[in-house]
Amino acid sequence: xxxxxxxxxxxxxxxxxxxxxxxxxxxxxxxxxxxxxxxxxxxxxxxxxxxxxxxxxxxxxxxxxxxxxxxxxxxxxxxxxxxxxxxxxxxxxxxxxxxxxxxxxxxxxxxxxxxxxxxxxxxxxxxxxxxxxxxxxxxxxxxxxxxxxxxxxxxxxxxxxxxxxxxxxxxxxxxxxxxxxxxxxxxxxxxxxxxxxxxxxxxxxxxxxxxxxxxxxxxxxxxxxxxxxxxxxxxxxxxxxxxxxxxxxxxxxxxxxxxxxxxxxxxxxxxxxxxxxxxxxxxxxxxxxxxxxxxxxxxxxxxxxxxxxxxxxxxxxxxxxxxxxxxxxxxxxxxxxxxxxxxxxxxxxxxxxxxxxxxxxxxxxxxxxxxxxxxxxxxxxxxxxxxxxxxxxxxxxxxxxxxxxxxxxxxxxxxxxxxxxxxxxxxx
Amino acid sequence: xxxxxxxxxxxxxxxxxxxxxxxxxxxxxxxxxxxxxxxxxxxxxxxxxxxxxxxxxxxxxxxxxxxxxxxxxxxxxxxxxxxxxxxxxxxxxxxxxxxxxxxxxxxxxxxxxxxxxxxxxxxxxxxxxxxxxxxxxxxxxxxxxxxxxxxxxxxxxxxxxxxxxxxxxxxxxxxxxxxxxxxxxxxxxxxxxxxxxxxxxxxxxxxxxxxxxxxxxx
Numbered sequence: 001x002x003x004x005x006x007x008x009x010x011x012x013x014x015x016x017x018x019x020x021x022x023x024x025x026x027x028x029x030x031x032x033x034x035x036x037x038x039x040x041x042x043x044x045x046x047x048x049x050x051x052x053x054x055x056x057x058x059x060x061x062x063x064x065x066x067x068x069x070x071x072x073x074x075x076x077x078x079x080x081x082x083x084x085x086x087x088x089x090x091x092x093x094x095x096x097x098x099x100x101x102x103x104x105x106x107x108x109x110x111x112x113x114x115x116x117x118x119x120x121x122x123x124x125x126x127x128x129x130x131x132x133x134x135x136x137x138x139x140x141x142x143x144x145x146x147x148x149x150x151x152x153x154x155x156x157x158x159x160x161x162x163x164x165x166x167x168x169x170x171x172x173x174x175x176x177x178x179x180x181x182x183x184x185x186x187x188x189x190x191x192x193x194x195x196x197x198x199x200x201x202x203x204x205x206x207x208x209x210x211x212x213x214x215x216x217x218x219x220x221x222x223x224x225x226x227x228x229x230x231x232x233x234x235x236x237x238x239x240x241x242x243x244x245x246x247x248x249x250x251x252x253x254x255x256x257x258x259x260x261x262x263x264x265x266x267x268x269x270x271x272x273x274x275x276x277x278x279x280x281x282x283x284x285x286x287x288x289x290x291x292x293x294x295x296x297x298x299x300x301x302x303x304x305x306x307x308x309x310x311x312x313x314x315x316x317x318x319x320x321x322x323x324x325x326x327x328x329x330x331x332x333x334x335x336x337x338x339x340x341x342x343x344x345x346x347x348x349x350x351x352x353x354x355x356x357x358x359x360x361x362x363x364x365x366x367x368x369x370x371x372x373x374x375x376x377x378x379x380x381x382x383x384x385x386x387x388x389x390x391x392x393x394x395x396x397x398x399x400x401x402x403x404x405x406x407x408x409x410x411x412x413x414x415x416x417x418x419x420x421x422x423x424x425x426x427x428x
Numbered sequence: 429x430x431x432x433x434x435x436x437x438x439x440x441x442x443x444x445x446x447x448x449x450x451x452x453x454x455x456x457x458x459x460x461x462x463x464x465x466x467x468x469x470x471x472x473x474x475x476x477x478x479x480x481x482x483x484x485x486x487x488x489x490x491x492x493x494x495x496x497x498x499x500x501x502x503x504x505x506x507x508x509x510x511x512x513x514x515x516x517x518x519x520x521x522x523x524x525x526x527x528x529x530x531x532x533x534x535x536x537x538x539x540x541x542x543x544x545x546x547x548x549x550x551x552x553x554x555x556x557x558x559x560x561x562x563x564x565x566x567x568x569x570x571x572x573x574x575x576x577x578x579x580x581x582x583x584x585x586x587x588x589x590x591x592x593x594x595x596x597x598x599x600x601x602x603x604x605x606x607x608x609x610x611x612x613x614x615x616x617x618x619x620x621x622x623x624x625x626x627x628x629x630x631x632x633x634x635x636x637x638x639x640x641x642x643x644x645x646x
Binding site (some may be wrong): 277278332333335336340348352373378388389390392394395 | 435436437438439440441442444446447448449450452453454486487488489494496497498500501502503505506509
């Protein structure tokens, strides 16, 4: 061996490497930032901006995280459970000490666009700035104007409860260097203004990808798999793919059906339940018709992956009969003896289960969730008195729910993998 | 052929009772509670009380995951309609759950319910919940037909802050005045009582409330 490094040299080389890496990470964390002094700090909001900001805050569903259950509007405090620990949403009211009362519009823009707080510290991407980075400066200023018009609430931000090493700014800096690039929405000239508006709403403000895209082991969504479906961390809900006609893709839906789902939370094909019920309740029901039409145009244009179906194992005669009996006892009075759905004089109110994509998703997570916990679609102007699904978790055993779910996934021409009692146990 | 075209949908009624099928899974047929188990009767409770509870679950003042999950995306208008629906149900009560309790425990429970405990400043249950314990309109609940375990747990939840009402939270004050032994005595006596015939809430209070309650309009 000719190469022989002395200890001091090795240490020096290592130190240099570390310094270089740190410099790179640091640079990657502030690239694309505008100078804060580049914007006028005296911010005078117009009434139009405040009204526009109120609309945009709903489109972005800011309150879903920044308003705690029973808490003051936008005063933060709600805990967002992640695989890395709990992140607490911050106070967005204009309180000078605990909220954003002393922020400048430029600092607010930097938070949305670059994921850095007013004092410069790096924000956790539970705040979906990988999506919000594409929000325009005009919209950011309107949001700022709206938030500044709120009643100030003195409520100190809670310290995040994240495990080591996720609790370190240095770790977050590395994460950002690897997975975050500030961006702007680049309109596609080949597409219509309506399509571009829809793409902007879905990708930036609506941050649909925060749930509907898969995440890697570090919790980052993957651009190449945008909107192709993702398991929502720690909630046992699967946000189905918007790019598959077998899941939640809407390429073959009518415009009216997509609009109905976003505006009312209900279509005769099925209702928004679980996390999507919240999205409709707090956000999409308030979008104006033009924006709903724009989102519809964009969502319908998404390329649809060919349906991939796992082979359905044959179900034993006995299990099938047991499932059929449970279905007859517990489900048929609403969903029909052959899974054809239920109709009141007003129209379909209980989704057909035959051919139902929620039932047939490869992951049984949502089906189990719905059978165990039941639920109501959201109340909206278009569906003010929703029908509900009873919870069967209290009255049926795991094995029974598994047999029942397997039956529903195999009867009436349905074909999806069987559900095991272990699946149910995990989903409870 | 699409399986969905196999048949036309099942006819279901356009009623609130049909919409509220999820409720009876735990609260029993028509919300009258079951003879076993933990879940409280909701049928015939004053509408103001029921609405307050639905709102409490929605707003985090009460914590029960299934209830929160059901009401968190519901409008005020729908919660009022649901409360009115169950309040209007006038249904027979099941026989009392608790049988054969010890005489001294029953005596202590009855004393607390009817007279309170003046020495410790505890008002009688009957002062607010009505002489027949069937509640007072518009927002004070009846206490009969509730499982003993449910009653005990509610007192515990008030003492630990798990259950709250609109401030000032008078029941939280009462719960902290009572000893654990007193709480179980009250729950034992209440859950031993058969409900009176025609167990409707009283129309109004006989006397002003001994405490100020945020959940009861003045």
